[in-house]
Amino acid sequence: MKTEFLFAERVRSQQALEHSEERYKRLLEATTDYIYTVEVENGELGANFHDPGCEAVTGFTPAEFAADPELWYHIIHEEDRAAVLRQVRRILEGELPPSLEHRIINKQRQVRWVQNTPIPRRDALGNLIGYDGLISDITQRKRIEAELETERLLLRTLIDNVPDCIFVKDGESRFVLNNRAHLKMLGAADPHEAVGKTDTQYFPKELASQYRADEEALLRSGEPLQNREEPVVDPQGHRYWFLTTKVPLKDAQGKVVGLAGICHDITERKDAAERLQRAYSRLANRERALKRILRQLKASHRELKETQLQLIQAAKLESLGTLAAGVAHEVKNPLQIITMGLEHLARKLPQEDDQLALTFRDVRDAVKRANSIIKEMLALSAATDFHVESEDLNTVIDRSLWLLNSELSTAHVRVQREFAPDLPRVPMDRAKIEQVMINLVVNATQAMEKNGAITLRTRQVTAGREAAAADPLVRSFKEGENLALVEVQDNGSGIPDPLLPRIFDPFFTTKPVGVGTGLGLSVVKKIIDLHGGAIEVKNTPGAGAVARLVLRTQRKEAQA
Amino acid sequence: MSAKKKILVVDDEPSITRLLKMNLEDTEQYLVQVENKAERVFDTARQFQPDLILLDVMMPGGDGGELASRLQEHPAFRSVPIVFLTAAVTKEEVSSHKGQIGGLPFLAKPVDMPEVLGCIQQQLGA
Numbered sequence: 001m002k003t004e005f006l007f008a009e010r011v012r013s014q015q016a017l018e019h020s021e022e023r024y025k026r027l028l029e030a031t032t033d034y035i036y037t038v039e040v041e042n043g044e045l046g047a048n049f050h051d052p053g054c055e056a057v058t059g060f061t062p063a064e065f066a067a068d069p070e071l072w073y074h075i076i077h078e079e080d081r082a083a084v085l086r087q088v089r090r091i092l093e094g095e096l097p098p099s100l101e102h103r104i105i106n107k108q109r110q111v112r113w114v115q116n117t118p119i120p121r122r123d124a125l126g127n128l129i130g131y132d133g134l135i136s137d138i139t140q141r142k143r144i145e146a147e148l149e150t151e152r153l154l155l156r157t158l159i160d161n162v163p164d165c166i167f168v169k170d171g172e173s174r175f176v177l178n179n180r181a182h183l184k185m186l187g188a189a190d191p192h193e194a195v196g197k198t199d200t201q202y203f204p205k206e207l208a209s210q211y212r213a214d215e216e217a218l219l220r221s222g223e224p225l226q227n228r229e230e231p232v233v234d235p236q237g238h239r240y241w242f243l244t245t246k247v248p249l250k251d252a253q254g255k256v257v258g259l260a261g262i263c264h265d266i267t268e269r270k271d272a273a274e275r276l277q278r279a280y281s282r283l284a285n286r287e288r289a290l291k292r293i294l295r296q297l298k299a300s301h302r303e304l305k306e307t308q309l310q311l312i313q314a315a316k317l318e319s320l321g322t323l324a325a326g327v328a329h330e331v332k333n334p335l336q337i338i339t340m341g342l343e344h345l346a347r348k349l350p351q352e353d354d355q356l357a358l359t360f361r362d363v364r365d366a367v368k369r370a371n372s373i374i375k376e377m378l379a380l381s382a383a384t385d386f387h388v389e390s391e392d393l394n395t396v397i398d399r400s401l402w403l404l405n406s407e408l409s410t411a412h413v414r415v416q417r418e419f420a421p422d423l424p425r426v427p428m429d430r431a432k433i434e435q436v437m438i439n440l441v442v443n444a445t446q447a448m449e450k451n452g453a454i455t456l457r458t459r460q461v462t463a464g465r466e467a468a469a470a471d472p473l474v475r476s477f478k479e480g481e482n483l484a485l486v487e488v489q490d491n492g493s494g495i496p497d498p499l500l501p502r503i504f505d506p507f508f509t510t511k512p513v514g515v516g517t518g519l520g521l522s523v524v525k526k527i528i529d530l531h532g533g534a535i536e537v538k539n540t541p542g543a544g545a546v547a548r549l550v551l552r553t554q555r556k557e558a559q560a
Numbered sequence: 561m562s563a564k565k566k567i568l569v570v571d572d573e574p575s576i577t578r579l580l581k582m583n584l585e586d587t588e589q590y591l592v593q594v595e596n597k598a599e600r601v602f603d604t605a606r607q608f609q610p611d612l613i614l615l616d617v618m619m620p621g622g623d624g625g626e627l628a629s630r631l632q633e634h635p636a637f638r639s640v641p642i643v644f645l646t647a648a649v650t651k652e653e654v655s656s657h658k659g660q661i662g663g664l665p666f667l668a669k670p671v672d673m674p675e676v677l678g679c680i681q682q683q684l685g686a
Contacts, residue, residue, distance in 0.1 A: 332647035333573050335670035340579035343673045347586060371670055 031056035032137040039130040043092055048072055057114065057137045059107025077103035077111065091118055091131050101138060113142040165263040168249065173198050173215045176258065187235045202235050215246065215259060222248050222256050229266065241270040306532050324377040331374055335367050376519035386530065390425040390554050393484050394458055400437035407442065412450045418457040424553035426484050432527045439520040440488040440547045447492035447545060457487040461550065473536050473548055482553045489546040494539040503537050564591040565684055568610035570601055571645065583673050601627060610640060612683055617646040628664060641683040643667060
């Protein structure tokens with residue numbers, strides 16, 4: 001039992017020892033400082049002693065330092081030895097030098113940074129008898145410092161090399177930092193020139209106050225200002241567009257103490273956008289112009305088509321005219337013979353025979369009628385000679401009335417004129433439209449008993465769906481076309497309805513034999529067709545008939 | 561009573577020339593010679609020595625207008641008035657040109673005798 005106890009005791013002691021060594025080792029590893037002492041004799045370096053902490057820092061034990069009096073010098077990094085010796089010399093010369101940071105090579109051949117702070121020791125007489133020093137391992141700090149420096153350099157390189165303007169401002173919007181691009185824009189030669197200044201010193205007042213207002217809002221709210229497109233005029237007067245982002249900078253407590261800004265130059269993009277916009281509006285203008293030209297072309301095309309139709313009509317009439325002229329020539333010679341023959345016979349035959357006298361008169365009338373049919377036929381076909389000019393329709397109607405003055409007064413017809421005073425001018429062959437008006441007024445006169453009344457109206461109408469619904473006569477005209485409407489209204493007995501569809505047929509007449517040729521309305525229709533107009537004849541609900549015709553008026557732009 | 565005036569009537573249609581001759585001579589004021597061939601007008605005129613020529617404008621074998629110009633250029637007939645007779649125009653057209661076309665008086669067929677006589681008398685200054 002005793003043996004077992006002893007064994008257990010030994011194990012326990014062993015464990016306690018191991019535990020103690022472990023603790024020591026851990027303490028040693030945690031130690032970053034140690035103290036050394038150097039003795040000075042007659043102004044020369046003497047023995048040196050190192051406390052046990054030296055092992056943790058240098059890897060060498062105090063005994064090793066004691067065994068080699070120059071070990072302390074050998075572990076100093078070669079490049080730092082001169083500095084250390086300078087420090088030693090200053091101590092020996094009686095100075096109190098500041099701490100020195102230098103490198104050592106430890107026992108494991110690793111480079112360590114240490115801070116070496118020596119404090120001279122003197123005797124009662126004030127003579128230097130040695131110095132104590134504190135060696136602190138600052139390798140960790142040095143590494144962090146180096147890392148920070150690297151990081152700082154990286155950041156500085158970055159902000160100085162980006163083409164954007166970057167700056168930092170304090171809580172009063174004073175510059176704290178400006179990158180190279182920003183300095184260049186500000187026109188500052190020195191990296192520190194702008195520090196402490198504000199935008200007011202660099203930019204036009206209006207812009208600077210705008211920037212300041214934005215920044216005050218940002219500093220107050222802590223909300224960043226993102227991607228603001230803003231105009232900039234630099235101190236040299238160059239104009240830019242910047243896309244600006246400003247973010248608040250906060251201190252450790254989260255209080256906003258300043259701001260950082262980055263401005264991206266979007267002048268080119270803006271200019272391009274503006275150029276694009278200008279190009280677009282030029283394009284739009286051109287498109288409008290093209291559309292206008294297209295409209296004009298369409299109008300011209302329409303006019304050409306109308307002209308073509310008129311030409312076709314004219315060509316038809318021309319062939320009819322040639323025929324009519326031939327017929328006229330061939331018929332007029334026989335008529336001449338009949339006329340002459342009648343006159344000869346009238347002289348040779350007994351004058352007192354009433355029957356003969358009547359026969360002569362009938363034959364003479366027949367010749368006259370035949371001749372007037374020829375005349376109408378020639379009129380019907382004489383469309384090749386078509387002279388269009390812009391005329392005042394009311395004046396043309398008045399002249400026709402003047403030409404008919406004696407017929408109208410013989411028939412005791414009252415004429416009432418209801419003319420639109422501001423009727424646009426009408427492109428027409430004046431003589432032909434006069435003939436139209438004469439034929440219509442003569443027809444109206446002949447349709448009435450004595451003391452009849454004719455009403456002549458003119459009116460301006462704009463073609464379109466509404467107008468066409470109200471008046472089928474304008475149906476064939478295009479939306480928006482300006483028309484002049486003429487109405488010749490009589491108060492006769494009207495035209496029997498079954499005859500209305502044939503009213504424009506050549507040689508169709510409702511008049512008594514010998515009164516009409518049956519060509520008057522045909523001539524009217526031909527002339528109106530030739531003008532591209534429209535005509536209708538209908539009965540009016542009260543009494544009598546009305547002839548209604550429309551003609552295109554001069555286009556507004558051609559009026560002036 | 562002065563001597564009868566001599567009138568040359570030129571028309572390609574014999575019925576017309578015959579009736580005109582009869583009606584004119586019935587007035588006992590005129591002596592009438594007719595010609596139905598345009599190409600013979602000069603010969604006939606030289607022989608007959610007319611005081612006035614009634615000339616159809618359109619005839620086969622000769623244009624009346626051209627014939628009139630040639631007659632007027634000829635020294636023998638320069639002073640002889642010419643009156644056109646035509647079926648090609650209407651009375652209205654003639655009157656709208658004051659009875660003259662191309663500087664010469666016109667009569668539009670069909671024309672009656674009073675008109676023909678009026679025109680002749682006017683031209684002869686009677």
